Amino acid sequence: MDNLIIEATKYTPEISFDCNKNLLKIKGKSYPENTSVFYKPVFDWLRKYLGQDEKKDVTVNIDLIYFNSSSSKILMDFCDILDEAASDGKPISVNWIYEEDDEDAFEFGEEFQEDLEFVTFNLVRKAVE
Amino acid sequence: MQKDNSIFSKEDEVIKAAEALLKQGELNGENFLEKYKSLLKSYKKLLRQTKTVTRVSDNQQRKLNRILERLGRYVSFQLFKKITHEKGKVEIRTQRKKLTVFFSDLKDFSYTSSHMEGEALSEFLNSYLEIMTQIVIKWGGTLDKYMGDAIMVFFGDPEFTSDEDHALGCVKMAVEMREKMKGLRSKWYGLGYQDPLHFRMGIATGYCTVGNFGSSERMDYTIIGTPVNLASRLETAADADEVFISHETWSYVKDKVVCEPPVKLHLKGFHHQILAHKVLNLRDESGKDSRLFLLEDEEKGVNIKIDFSKVSKEDVLSIISEIDLPPEVLPETKSSQLT
Numbered sequence: 001m002d003n004l005i006i007e008a009t010k011y012t013p014e015i016s017f018d019c020n021k022n023l024l025k026i027k028g029k030s031y032p033e034n035t036s037v038f039y040k041p042v043f044d045w046l047r048k049y050l051g052q053d054e055k056k057d058v059t060v061n062i063d064l065i066y067f068n069s070s071s072s073k074i075l076m077d078f079c080d081i082l083d084e085a086a087s088d089g090k091p092i093s094v095n096w097i098y099e100e101d102d103e104d105a106f107e108f109g110e111e112f113q114e115d116l117e118f119v120t121f122n123l124v125r126k127a128v129e
Numbered sequence: 130m131q132k133d134n135s136i137f138s139k140e141d142e143v144i145k146a147a148e149a150l151l152k153q154g155e156l157n158g159e160n161f162l163e164k165y166k167s168l169l170k171s172y173k174k175l176l177r178q179t180k181t182v183t184r185v186s187d188n189q190q191r192k193l194n195r196i197l198e199r200l201g202r203y204v205s206f207q208l209f210k211k212i213t214h215e216k217g218k219v220e221i222r223t224q225r226k227k228l229t230v231f232f233s234d235l236k237d238f239s240y241t242s243s244h245m246e247g248e249a250l251s252e253f254l255n256s257y258l259e260i261m262t263q264i265v266i267k268w269g270g271t272l273d274k275y276m277g278d279a280i281m282v283f284f285g286d287p288e289f290t291s292d293e294d295h296a297l298g299c300v301k302m303a304v305e306m307r308e309k310m311k312g313l314r315s316k317w318y319g320l321g322y323q324d325p326l327h328f329r330m331g332i333a334t335g336y337c338t339v340g341n342f343g344s345s346e347r348m349d350y351t352i353i354g355t356p357v358n359l360a361s362r363l364e365t366a367a368d369a370d371e372v373f374i375s376h377e378t379w380s381y382v383k384d385k386v387v388c389e390p391p392v393k394l395h396l397k398g399f400h401h402q403i404l405a406h407k408v409l410n411l412r413d414e415s416g417k418d419s420r421l422f423l424l425e426d427e428e429k430g431v432n433i434k435i436d437f438s439k440v441s442k443e444d445v446l447s448i449i450s451e452i453d454l455p456p457e458v459l460p461e462t463k464s465s466q467l468t
Contacts, residue, residue, distance in 0.1 A: 077139070
């Protein structure tokens with residue numbers, strides 16, 4: 001299947017899903033005008049990708065400096081899909097990347113971590129750019 | 130912002146399925162139990178997500194409040210209100226308005242500050258600016274900027290009442306600042322600053338261009354125009370603790386403010402002479418100069434005028450006591466008015 005590349009805009013994040021490297025990246029800011037419309041192709045791709053019968057390690061990097069409430073709902077649905085696939089035996093790691101001086105981002109990561117049972121969820125601190 | 134219900138499309142489907150099940154009427158059997166389990170699972174998930182979204186939303190609101198509070202310290206209150214309440218895009222846009230513009234600075238501050246240690250200078254300057262800014266806020270001025278010890282304020286934008294209100298508010302602000310400086314000089318002297326500091330003020334009224342200046346990446350809400358240059362030049366021309374106002378400003382405040390007779394000034398940037406008025410003080414509610422004591426009795430040959438903006442009552446009593454006259458000649462009732 002093809003990779004999914006969506007460039008970042010002022011209100012939406014960069015989406016970079018590489019099915020060959022098994023590396024899925026969401027980076028930037030997320031407060032789109034219509035959240036479900038923006039993320040529909042993301043979910044479509046993810047379901048198709050996870051539907052493949054492969055047991056390769058999947059890494060998901062979420063590096064968002066800001067996201068609105070509807071984006072947080074989308075992120076939870078996104079992580080739920082990953083968790084369901086992980087419960088079926090797929091080895092999936094999620095890296096929640098936050099800037100070292102951003103306590104709020106760290107706390108958001110902890111919120112998401114609490115809801116996941118089967119995914120390996122890591123809180124990754126990065127230096128301020 | 131348009132409603133975005135489709136991020137809850139899955140939850141909607143679960144509810145519809147549950148409603149359809151109830152309508153069937155058959156509430157027994159394994160099928161019903163499976164559907165019920167599925168509904169319960171979905172409900173639990175929805176509750177979990179709702180709790181998380183609520184916490185995330187609350188945290189973001191708190192973060193926003195913190196940012197706004199910090200931002201509010203870097204811009205004037207009026208501009209902060211304009212930024213946070215105005216709808217529509219922020220863009221380079223200006224308009225012409227009649228404003229009253231104020232400039233002040235500390236006379237010979239460059240020399241004074243060169244003899245101060247860095248920490249003392251910061252503390253001194255910040256305490257001075259803090260006090261003066263409170264007076265600006267009290268009189269409704271828009272604080273444009275600090276330039277070292279200089280302060281630039283304008284009246285009439287973004288909030289407007291009348292040209293008279295703004296001109297008078299500005300002059301009253303200047304008079305209060307001058308009064309405050311007297312107390313500050315005593316305080317600074319007591320703290321060891323041997324050179325008493327004085328300041329100069331200039332005020333001008335007229336049409337300015339006000340709005341966002343700069344580029345789309347970085348803009349400044351400020352004013353430009355002849356009254357800005359004039360207020361600045363009047364301030365430079367003023368002597369220690371003097372307030373020079375332009376002729377147009379004077380025309381708005383002349384019934385409420387006592388000024389010396391106008392002077393003609395040659396100011397840099399102006400080809401013609403500028404008529405300027407030196408503010409003495411405010412008139413009281415009856416329209417009289419509240420700082421002047423006037424006693425006129427032609428029959429008795431008495432004509433006294435005491436300007437309490439220039440002399441204290443103690444000095445006046447001292448002068449009177451030196452007059453070599455028998456006590457019965459001194460009008461006791463009049464001297465009591467001085468106490």
